[in-house]
Amino acid sequence: MSIEGLGFGYRERASYASDPRSSRGRLVVEIESPTRTVFQRDRDRIIHSTAFRRLKHKTQVFIAHEDDHFRTRLTHTIEVAQIARALARSMFLDEDLAEAIALVHDFGHTPFGHTGEDALDAKMAEFGGFDHNAQSLRIVTKLERRYAEFDGLNLCWETLEGLVKHNGPLIGPHAASQPVPLAVLEYNRRNDLELDRFASLEAQCAAIADDIAYNAHDIDDGLRSGLLSLDRLADVAIIGDILRSVREKYPALDDTRTTHEIVRRQITLMVEDVIRQSQANIAALKPQTIRDVHEAGRKIVDFSPEMREAEKALKKYLYANLYFHESVVRVRKSAERIVAELFDAYFADVGNMPEGWREGREGASEAQRARHVADFLAGMTDTYAVREYRRLFDRTPELA
Template sequence: MRPHGERWRAPYACDPGATRGRLYPEADSPTRSPFQRDRDRIIHSTAFRRLKHKTQVFVYHEGDHYRTRLTHTIEVSQIARALARALGLDEDLAEALALSHDLGHTPFGHTGEEALDAEMAGQGGFDHNAQALRIVTRLERRYAAYDGLNLTWETLEGLVKHNGPLVDAAGRGIGAYREHGVPGAILEYSALQDLKLASFASAEAQCAAIADDIAYDAHDIDDGLRAELFDLADLAGVPFLRDILDEIERAYPGLERSRVIHELVRRIITRFVEDVITESDRRLSALAPADADAIRAAGDAVVAFSPGMAQAEAGIKGFLYPHMYRHPTVMAVRRQADHVVRDLFRRLVAEPGLMPAEWCADLAGADDGRLMRRVADYIAGMTDRYALEEHRRLFDATPDLR
C-alpha cells in the first residue's frame, strides 16, 4: 500500500495522453485532460441531473434522507476515486465511470428495468447498462456537431465492461448475457468503435464497479435501519457485522443508536476499501502488468476483495436480499411501480402522439421495434415523480407508492 496522500501513476494506469480517442475527433483542451472532460460532460448531462429523482430502493417522496440514484452515484464516485489514487490509477477516469454507471436506470429502480425488459422481450429486451451507452452516444442532444457526449474510448469501454467481459473468444454472450446475448445497442456501437467486448476493462473501471458494491452494501444497511425494515440486533446474524458492532460497543458503551449506525457504516466502508487496496496491490504485483492493455488481457479482475472479505460481502448481500430488497413493504411498492411503468408503456405504444412532440415527430410509418424502443427510451429517462405525473395525466387512478 502506498504512503497516504502520495500521488503517482502506475505503468498500468490509463494514460489520458494516449487515449484511443473519440468517435468524432476533437481538439485537445489546454486546461483539462480527456478524462476530465468526460467527467465534466457527464456531470452536466441531463441524464445525470435526473438521477436526483430516481429511486435507489425507496421512491423519492419516502423521506429526504434516503439514498437516490444521485446520492448513491456521488458516494460511489468518492470510493472509486480513493481506490484509484491508492492504486496509482487515473482518478478522473475512475470518477467519470462511477458518475456514469447508473445513467441508464429507469424510474423506480430495478422494478422499472424489469418491467421494461418484460415489455420489450420481443424487441431485444431492456438493459440499464446498454441504456447508459445509448444515452451517452445517442440520446443526449446538447452539442452542435454530434448526438451524445462523444466520450473517449476508455470511458465507453469502462461503462460497458466495468463488470467484466461481455462475450467469450467466440463472441458468445457470457455472464448476464449468456442466455439472451449482448444487447443490440452495445453491439451496434462496438461495430463503430470496437470496445473489445471479450476483454476486461481498465483497472479504473474495475475500481468503479467494486466501489458500487461497497456503497450499496454499506448504505443500504443505513437506509434499511433508518426505515426500520430491520434493527441492529438483526445484523448479529452476519458475523462480519456482528464483529463490528461488538467493537463499537466496547469502544463506546451505551452509544446512541444513530451514532452506532454511522460508526457501523463508516467502518464497513473502511474495511472494504482497505481490503480492496491490499488485495489489488497483491494481484497487481503478481501480474506485473506493463501497461493498461495487460490489465485488459488478464484472465481475471485485478481490483477485487480478498477471499475472506468477498465472503463477508456476500453475507451482507445475503442478509439484505430478504430483509430489505424483498421486504413486504418494499415489495408492495414495487408491485405498484411495476403497474405504473407497464401502463405507461402500453398506452404510449398504442398512442405515441401522447409523448412530447420531439419524441414522436419522426415516428410516422415506424415499425414496431423502432416505436417500442423509442417509448422505452422515453420512459427510461423519466424520474419517479414525472412517471407518476404522466400516469395521472393518462389514467384515472394512480397508486401513491407508499
C-alpha cells in the same frame, strides 16, 4: 490566457494505468481542451448532462418521497465516485477516469430502480429486452442532445469501455452467460470496445466501489426505514463484528450514531481489503502496460476471498430482509404497474407522448416504436412517471 504552470492532471501514474495522453480518442474528432485531460473533460460532460441531473429523483431502494434522507440514484452515484477515486489514488491510477465511469454507470436506470427495469425488460422482451447498462451507453452515444456537431456526449474510448465492461468482458471465455444487449453490439460495430477483454483498472475500481457503496448505504437506509434493526444485524457477516466493536467501545452510544459508526467502518474495512488484495494481484500478475491489464484473463481489483464470501452473505441477508421485505414488495408491485401501463399507453398511440417525442415516428416498425418508448420511459424520474400516469389515466397511483 497563459497556461504556463497550470496543473493538468498529468501526474505520476503506474505504467499499467490509463494515461489520458495515450487515449484512443473520440468517435467524432474534436480539438481537445488546453486545460483539461480527456478524462477530466469526460467527467465534466457527464456532470453537466441532463441524465446526471435526473438521477436526483430516481429510486435507489426506497421511493424518494418516503423520506428525505434515503439515498437516490444521485447520492448513491456520488458515494460510488468518492470510493472509486480513493481506490484509484491508492494504486496510482487515473482518478479522473475512475470518477467519470463511476458517475456515468447508472445513467440508464429507469424510474423506481430495478423494479422499473424489470417491468420495462418484460415489455421489451420481444424487441431485444431492456438492460440499464446498455441504456447508459445509448444515452451517452445517442440520446443526450447538447452539442452542435454530434449526438450524445462523444466520450473518449476509455470512458465508454469502462462503462460497458466495468463488470467484466461481455463475450469470450470470461464473460457472463447472458446475451450481449443489442445496443452494445450496434455501437461496438462502429467503435470496437474489445468486448472479450477486461476493462481498465480504473473501470474495475468503479465497479467494486459500486458494491461497497450500496452494501453500506443499504444497511443505513434499511435501519432508517425500520425494516432492519441493530439487534438483528448482530449475526450478519461483517456487520456483526463491527457492531460488537462499536458497542464495546461506546456502550452508551445512541442508535443513530451507532448506525453511522457501523457504515463508516464498513466502508473503510472493505476499501482497505480491496487495496490489499489488488496490490497482491498486481504483484502476482506483474502487469507492465494497460494492454497487460486488458489481457490479464481475470479481474485485478477485487475483494479478498474471505471478504468476497462475507460480502455474498451480506447481500443474501439484504435480499431476504430488505429488498424483498413485504412492504418493499408492495411498493414494487405499484411501481411495476405504473411502468407497464405507461409503456402500453405510449406504444398503442405515440400521440400520448409529450411534444418532442411524438414527431418523426411515422412509418416506424414495431421494434423501433418500442425502443423509442423505452428510451422515453427509462429517462423518466420517479416524480415525472407519476405525473405522466396521472395525466394519462386521470388518477394518482398509490406507492405505499
